[in-house]
Amino acid sequence: MFQSFDTHANPAQGPARLAALRQVLAAEGLSGFLIPRADAHQGEYVAARDERLQWLTGFTGSAGFCIVLPAIAGVFIDGRYRTQVKGQVDLAHFTPVPWPEVSAGAWLKQHISEGVVGFDPWLHTADEIAKLEAALEGTGVILQPSANLIDRIWPDQPAAPLGHAFAHPDSLAGETSAEKRARLAAALGAQGQSAAVITLPDSLCWLLNIRGADVPRNPVLHGFAILHENAHVTLFADAAKFDDATRAHLGAEVLLRPVSAFVPALRTLHGAVRVDRGTAPLAVSTELTEAEITVAWGDDPCRLPKACKTAAEIAATREAHLRDGAAMVEFLCWLDAQTPKGGLTEIDVVRALEGFRRATNVLHDISFDTICGSGPNGAIMHYRVTEESNRAIGRNELLLVDSGAQYRDGTTDITRTMAVGDPGDYARACFTRVLQGTIAISRVRWPAGLSGRDLDPLARYALWVAGQDFNHGTGHGVGAFLSVHEGPQRISRLSEVPLEPGMILSNEPGYYREGEFGIRLENLIVVQPAPQLAGGDPERTQLCFETLTFVPFDRRLVLVDQLSAADRAWLNDYHAEVLAKLGDRLSAEALAWCQAACAPL
Incomplete structure (x- = not known):
């Protein structure tokens, strides 16, 4: 199967590795070193070779960094990982730091008064380093580019990935690579720019209508690209990744060169x-500046066009979600039949769910390792079950399952929280508040031009008035058979990017009580123009969300009296649509289960 249950890191290994790094620091005359969870392509997901943060500290989260000083090593983690990190690092040697509440600059000033802190310029963006330098201005602390010191002490560091690249059909993309390149090159020319450097793996895959296999779960290719003003592209990637068919797909206007030629080409x-x-890595702009080439700071030209899906991508994604929804209903039917028998474990659940997706016969991969947290494990937001942590699902508790699939026609991501027995009315009250947040985002209309930060409070209101909240964003962007986490769109108090038609996002409020339970409910949604309303202002353009995910919510956890009439109407309409869209795709047993699960409240 795609998912394994091995333990990827051991906290016991951290102290010796930390001591080895400090020896190198002393030999280099450095007072510290920055270790991000990043690679030279600055994508969110990294290959095994680039898991330097995990190798050093034991922390396996998808975001964070470490700063190692002679007397302290801080592991900076956001709200998603504050429970997880406690069990993954040796707390006698590594100190968790709540980030971004505590910034790297403030922490450095607290723990060091002077000295040189090294960093690998290929693993940090110009923005990151500029902000940190500004925070350290006036102190005796200096940042200095350095070779990567983790690579120096990692004796069995994996090799760079060599995943096979393959063509993504123009019929699914809705636009040819030549059309995309011409459109973006024209925009560069209009701004007086001769070229754009592209480092994000999903950007170059989108631009060239290709996909790859260099990162687990996300069909992306590692490489760099330069888009020239004449709409030609120079792609820097290992030639071994490309067969004749994929080279032919790239065409004559895309020149394939080795990665070693990237810096000389800059x-x-x-x-x-x-x-x-x-x-982009800081090293890119440094190389250009040293060659006396003008750096024109600007957005990656692919990010926003990639985020605004074509009609073909949206249509394909709808079909992927219906297929995936049917697999999920088969799974939930199975789960309800199995849990009363007892003896089921988290790994059993993960294996079964992947099996139902494999039964579609078109599963390319899962879109991330399934999060299956029963009882207290549900409160670990990005919990990954291993053979060591595997827990038997108890009676009278909650089970949180967050999962997704990669199909050639779309990427899915869905979370459902289910009752196993009777988890009690407190858990139901919390579940209902989370559901109210899901419904509020699903129903909202808003004036064009607003960003995710403007909508984020709607998902939290029912929790806020109960003195509760959750420590993650309400929604992330999602690609079209690309990265399951995609920028720049998101629903978050930090997001200032206006939401535009075609953007696919998740809608996933939650609530977590450490040591007790976790609740998260997630559908994927796509931004669409909102229809005019009778009596509305005709001159005001509004947007709305179309729901893409169709799977029942657990009615057993809903306190109906806590819902407004409008909330109840939305939920009943949603469940009626689930049944109408999936009924013909289900086995007889799953159809009967779905009919009961979708009965009106």
């Missing part, structure tokens, strides 16, 4: 070259 560019200071 130095031969001319005019103003666009670089995204928020996603």
Whole structure:
């Protein structure tokens, strides 16, 4: 199966590795070193070779970083990982730091008064380093580019990935690569720019209508690209990844060169070259500047067009979600039949769910390792079950399952929280508040031009008035058979990117009580123009969300009296639509289960 249950890191290994790093620091005359969870492509997901943060500390989360000083090593983690990190690092040697509440600059000033802190310029963006340098201005602490010191002490570091690249059909993309390149190149020319550097794996895959296998669960290719003003592209990637068919798909206007040619090619560019200071490694702009080439700071030209899906991508994604929804209903039917018998474990659940998706016969991969947390494990937001942590599902508790699939026609991501027996009315009250947040986001209409931060409070209101909240964003962007986490769109108090038609996002409020239970409910949604309403202002353009995910919510956990009439109407309509859309796709047993699960409240 795709998912394994091995333990990827051992806290006991951290102290010796930390001591080895400190020896190298002393030999290099450095007072500290930055270790991010990042690679040279600055994507969210990294290959095994680039899991430096995990190798050093034991922390396996998808975001965070470590700063190692002579007397302290801080592991910076956001709200999603504050429970998880406690069990993954040796707390006698590594100190968890709540981030972004405590910034790297503030922490450094607290723990060191002077000295040189090294960093690998290929693993940090220009934006990151500029902000940290600004925070350290006036202190005796200096940041200095360095070779990667983790690589120096990691004796069995895995090799760079060599995943097979393959063509993504134009019929699913809705636009050819040539059309995309011409459109983006024209925009560069209009701004007086001769080229743009592209480092994000999903950006270059989107631009060239290709997919890859260099990162687990996400069908992306590792490489760099330069988009030239004439709409030609130079792609820097290992030639071994490309067979004849994929090379033919790239065409004559895409030149494939080895990764080793990337830096020399940067130095031969001319005019103003666009670089995204928020996603490109600092080393890119440094190389250009040293070659006296003008750096034109600007957004990765692919990110926003990639986020605004074509009609073909949306249509394909709808079909992927119906297929996946049917697999989920088969799974939930199975789960309800199995849990009363007892003896079921989290690993059993993960294996069964993947089996139902495999039964579609078109599963390319899962879109991330399934999060299956029973009872207290549900409160670990990104819990990954291992043979060591595997827990038997108890009676009278909650079970949280967050999972997704990669199909050639779309990427799915869904979370449902289910009752096993009777978890009690307190858990039901919390579940109902989370459901109210899901419904509020699903129903909202808003004026064009607003961003995710403007909508985020709607998902939290029912929790806020009960003195509760959750420590993650309400929604992330999702790709079209690409990364399950995609920028720049998201629903978060930090997001200032306006939401535009075609953007796919998750809608996933939650609530977590450490040591007791976790609740999260997630559908995927797509931004659409909102229809005019009778009596509305005709001159005001509004947007709304279309729901893509169709799977029942657990009615046993809903306190009906806690819902408004409008909430109840939405839920009943949603369940009626689930039954109408999935009924013909289900086995007889699952159909009977779904009919009961979708009965009106």
